[in-house]
Amino acid sequence: MSTNLTWHETSINKEDYRSKNNHSSGVIWLTGLSGSGKSTIANIINQKLYQKGLQTYVLDGDNVRHGLNKDLGFGDKDRQENIRRIGEVAKLFADSGTIVLASFISPFRSDREQIRSNLEENDFIEVFVSCPLEECEKRDPKGIYKKVRKGEIPSFTGIDSPYEEPLNSEIVVHTDQESEEASADRIIELLQQKSWI
Template identity: 75%
Template structure:
């Protein structure tokens, strides 16, 4: 960190103040899984349900982030790490503002996800593994990425020539090959209720 940058910790409105105003907790629901597993769909369904309940939320979706904040990053290992780091920093700012953040990113490496987790207080980060066999993800292929991979158009694609490391100690696993997206959403919202976020 640049030694000439001084952190401003003198804000008159704290995270607790935002919690009181919003009447709910703030934190990150980090959805991780293969491309095509259903992360984005689940994230936006959660967002819609919580919005209807008056909960302050925001979705950080990988595709949107890649078009804006992180449009200067490629898909090599270092750029992938930086992509996750930046999203983690953005999520931290939103959580400090009293927002429940729903982050939907492949985020294939445990070390990167753990680094993000450590930015937050112990009860502010929920890692949800959106589990789906790669065969089913490829059948869905909503963005046509797997077809491009098969034609050699995308190098270092997660699940093919780049590994995916599932969470070992995450808070929840949803199986989108075995349950509907709505059921997965309900299970995640139930988790938020059990953790007293909402």
């Protein structure tokens, strides 16, 4: 990074936006295997909070790779850079008073912890969307696992590339045992307990 940079303080800060919105802000980071239900849960939460008049936004792994991160591949270094960039974008949204729902496989613990460390305490909630690989493969909503098993997609998380489960996430939802709707409701309850909403 250049040494000729100076942080410019803005006239309106995060607390001002939170006060205007009448709710807190931060990053809800949903992590789990492909097909576990992360995006579905994020969108259910987004819809429910939006209906309550809250300022929210969903950052989705596939969507972000259509634009901001379209120059990145799926090797370990590119995956880490993908998550680093998203972490920075999510932080900007949180600073604007927005509740961010970030839905990313984000396979590496260190990357998720880096995002947490870049945010203020209590501004990051890690949600582990737990679902056995076998169930994710059965669902295969995008047909990706079929391609992986045919050898068309190398280094796929959970098969021939590691997924490091969270050790201390704020909440674990088991989408093989409860509906995405029930999982979303439990996460919203957590937001209420933490006085985000």
